Amino acid sequence: xxxxxxxxxxxxxxxxxxxxxxxxxxxxxxxxxxxxxxxxxxxxxxxxxxxxxxxxxxxxxxxxxxxxxxxxxxxxxxxxxxxxxxxxxxxxxxx
Numbered sequence: 001x002x003x004x005x006x007x008x009x010x011x012x013x014x015x016x017x018x019x020x021x022x023x024x025x026x027x028x029x030x031x032x033x034x035x036x037x038x039x040x041x042x043x044x045x046x047x048x049x050x051x052x053x054x055x056x057x058x059x060x061x062x063x064x065x066x067x068x069x070x071x072x073x074x075x076x077x078x079x080x081x082x083x084x085x086x087x088x089x090x091x092x093x094x095x
Contacts, residue, residue: 030087033080037072047092057095061085 046052054060064085068074076084089095 029080030083030085031091033074033076033084034087037074038067038084041067041071044092047088054093057089057093060089060093060095064088 047054054063064081068076068081
């Protein structure tokens with residue numbers, strides 16, 4: 001019985017660790033994409049200024065989409081775009 005409980009606990013720990021690494025990879029990828037494209041036009045101060053335009057998650061998604069098509073000329077896949085949006089939200093906006 002003790003071996004079964006230990007085995008189940010080990011499996012749970014491995015599952016949680018894998019989930020954490022997957023989240024870190026997603027945000028790491030989003031940060032890299034952001035740093036490569038977005039900071040060529042502006043610093044990260046645009047996200048924390050008092051008069052920032054982005055006030056909702058929808059507005060953040062819209063702004064990233066506009067920047068991709070505009071000045072950044074980023075040809076990101078949907079998952080890459082989502083990764084950048086998640087990175088920005090986790091780091092700056094916290095919606």
